[in-house]
Amino acid sequence: MEIDEKRLILCPVCGAVNINRGKNNICRRCDCYIHKHGRFKTEKSWAYLITAIIAYIPANLYPMLITSQFGHREGSTILGGVILLWEHGSYPIALVIFFASMVIPILKFMILIYLLISVKFPLKRDSKIDKHKLFYFTELIGPWSMIDVFVVAILAGLINMANIQILAGTASSAFAISVFFTLLSAHSFDRELIK
Amino acid sequence: MLIKKEEELDDIIICQKCFTIHKIVEIKDGSKALCSECKNILYRYDSNLAKKGLALSITAFIFLLIANIFPLVMVNILGNESYITISKTFLMLFDSGFFIVGFMVMSLIFLFPFIITILYMIIFFLLYFKIGKRLSRDILILISHIEPWSMAEIFLVSILVSLVKLIGYAQIHIGVSFWALILYIIFDIYITKSIRIYELWSLRERVFYK
Numbered sequence: 001m002e003i004d005e006k007r008l009i010l011c012p013v014c015g016a017v018n019i020n021r022g023k024n025n026i027c028r029r030c031d032c033y034i035h036k037h038g039r040f041k042t043e044k045s046w047a048y049l050i051t052a053i054i055a056y057i058p059a060n061l062y063p064m065l066i067t068s069q070f071g072h073r074e075g076s077t078i079l080g081g082v083i084l085l086w087e088h089g090s091y092p093i094a095l096v097i098f099f100a101s102m103v104i105p106i107l108k109f110m111i112l113i114y115l116l117i118s119v120k121f122p123l124k125r126d127s128k129i130d131k132h133k134l135f136y137f138t139e140l141i142g143p144w145s146m147i148d149v150f151v152v153a154i155l156a157g158l159i160n161m162a163n164i165q166i167l168a169g170t171a172s173s174a175f176a177i178s179v180f181f182t183l184l185s186a187h188s189f190d191r192e193l194i195k
Numbered sequence: 196m197l198i199k200k201e202e203e204l205d206d207i208i209i210c211q212k213c214f215t216i217h218k219i220v221e222i223k224d225g226s227k228a229l230c231s232e233c234k235n236i237l238y239r240y241d242s243n244l245a246k247k248g249l250a251l252s253i254t255a256f257i258f259l260l261i262a263n264i265f266p267l268v269m270v271n272i273l274g275n276e277s278y279i280t281i282s283k284t285f286l287m288l289f290d291s292g293f294f295i296v297g298f299m300v301m302s303l304i305f306l307f308p309f310i311i312t313i314l315y316m317i318i319f320f321l322l323y324f325k326i327g328k329r330l331s332r333d334i335l336i337l338i339s340h341i342e343p344w345s346m347a348e349i350f351l352v353s354i355l356v357s358l359v360k361l362i363g364y365a366q367i368h369i370g371v372s373f374w375a376l377i378l379y380i381i382f383d384i385y386i387t388k389s390i391r392i393y394e395l396w397s398l399r400e401r402v403f404y405k
Contacts, residue, residue, distance in 0.1 A: 003198055005216055010209040013339050015393040017204045017216075028201060029396065030336055085360070093359045096352075129232060132214040143346050146303065150346075150353030153300050154279060155360070157287040158268065161275040168293050176296045187343070191214065 009034060009192050020192075035190040042116050042193065048185035049112050055178035056105060063169035065152055070163050077171065078102065078148065100147040101175065108145075108182050111138045112189070119193045131194045135186075142183050149176045205400075208237055208393070238391060244398055248319035248390065255382035256312045261375035263305070267354060268373060271366040280372065281305060281350075307345040308383070314338050315386050318395065328403045335399065339392050348380045 007020045011027035011034050018027055018034060025034040037044075063075025076084060078101050085094035111134055118131065152172045159166040198204065206219050212235040219238070222228055227239040241247070266278040281304060288297035318334045321327040354376075358367055 008204070008207065008209070008216060010211075010214070013336055014396050015209075015211070015391075016396065017207045017209055019201070019204070028204075029400075030332060032336060090359060093356055096356055129213045129215065133212060133233060136212045139343075143343070143349055144352075146346055146349050147353050147356060149296060150284075150300065150304070150350050151357045151360070153284045153288055153296065154354060154357040156291070157284045158270055158277055158279045158357070158361075159272070159365075160287065161272065161277060163275070164272060167291060168288060168296065173293060173295050176299050180299065183343070194214070 012191075035192065037190065041190065042119055045112070045116060045185050045189045048181045048188060049109065049116070052105075052178045052181035052185060053109055055174050055181065056109075057174075059171045059175035059178050062171040062174065064148065064171040064175070065155065066167040066169050068165040068167065075169055078175070097148060097151075100145050104141050104145040105178065105182065108138050108142055108186075111135075112182070112185055115189065115194065119195070122195050128194060132191065135189070135191060135194070139186055142179075142186055145179050145182075146176075148172075149179070210235055210237060211391075236391070238393055238397070241394075244390070244394065245319055245323040245402075248315065248386065249323050251382050251386055252312060252315040252319055255379055255386060256316055258375045258379035258382065259308060259312055262372045262379055265372040265375070266370040267376065268358065268370055269368040270361060271368075272364060278370065281376075303344060303346040304350045307341055308347045308379075311338065311341055311345045311387065312383070314341070322395075322398055322402055325402050331399055331403075335392065335395055338395075342387055342392070345383075345387070347376070347383060351376055351380055 003019060009018050009020045009025065010016075011018055011030060011032065013032045014027060014030040016027055016029040018025060026032070027034055060078055062077070064078050064081060066073055066075045068074075078097075082094050082098045082102070085097065115131060115135060118126065149172055152168050155166045156168045208217050208219050209215070210217065210230040210233065213230065213233040215230065215232045217228075217230065217237060220228065222240050224240060224242050228237045229235065230237050263281050266280050269276065269278040271277075285297045285301040285305065288294075288300060314334055314337060318331060318338065321331045321334070354373065361367060
């Protein structure tokens with residue numbers, strides 16, 4: 001039989017090549033559904049992404065870390081922490097935190113919004129291969145924004161003495177939720193829709 | 196493209212990075228095939244994959260156990276001593292009422308690394324002894340669902356970042372678990388990132404169907 005190369009699809013679970021038969025595609029190797037969606041193709045991804053963006057707002061407004069020294073409490077937001085580190089002269093760490101908790105999430109939001117819009121309204125001059133590379137890149141850098149949450153968890157666990165304490169702030173919950181939903185959004189995006 | 200049977204699709208591979216379609220060619224033992232478009236590794240051929248994988252995953256599991264038993268880092272601030280273990284990071288969050296973050300941290304750095312390493316141990320065991328046709332399929336599906344959520348390497352970078360933050364305030368002593376965690380991550384990256392899930396599926400096909 002003659003098969004158009006455009007009808008070949010990739011199983012996201014096992015990586016086997018399958019023929020696109022319309023709605024319910026089941027992988028011939030691992031019997032998993034390959035992106036079962038009817039009329040709603042990108043809506044699930046959009047919903048997760050919007051949740052992530054909403055959660056990202058309190059993540060930047062509330063304190064991430066609360067330092068309590070001899071009863072004196074002081075909270076610092078993500079950006080405040082970066083500025084503090086920069087002023088203290090630890091430039092590499094300030095840059096790591098800045099990239100992990102500001103640049104990567106915002107970059108990921110923008111790339112996902114661009115990809116989701118381009119599914120519906122494809123721009124002619126953007127090549128398909130570049131968009132696939134862009135998506136691969138977001139999947140690669142996505143989990144690294146968890147660094148800040150882990151740092152808060154480590155410092156809160158480590159510095160817990162009578163006089164000096166570090167406590168996790170409200171922003172850590174919001175930030176963790178934001179990262180989680182961005183990852184979900186990328187996972188639920190069907191790469192076959194990129195054209 | 197002309198194909199006679201659906202099985203002939205096994206000779207085609209789609210690049211994970213750029214989605215271009217390639218035809219699988221036979222390559223020498225121990226070498227790898229790259230995508231012509233983006234130079235991403237498509238697949239490797241290694242006749243000792245099951246044996247090697249079994250040895251490496253058992254080693255990784257031992258290091259992960261050690262990393263979870265002993266303290267990671269000890270600090271001394273103005274005469275107050277304190278230490279941290281992997282489990283203490285999320286138990287402390289539970290204590291202070293941060294259940295969502297605590298649960299996420301627990302899953303990402305404790306549960307999923309353990310599950311993934313045990314699953315890899317089982318799958319390589321099954322493929323090495325050529326048993327469990329159905330079970331190996333289920334485990335491979337489970338691995339590809341859980342693998343993106345295992346973040347031990349990111350946790351290691353976070354430890355380094357928080358240690359640099361503490362320099363100047365505290366005396367820092369590195370614990371046994373820290374070195375064990377580094378070794379675990381080296382093996383883990385080799386097993387989960389360097390060996391593609393695709394290679395395990397094709398190894399399973401070679402073992403059970405040919």
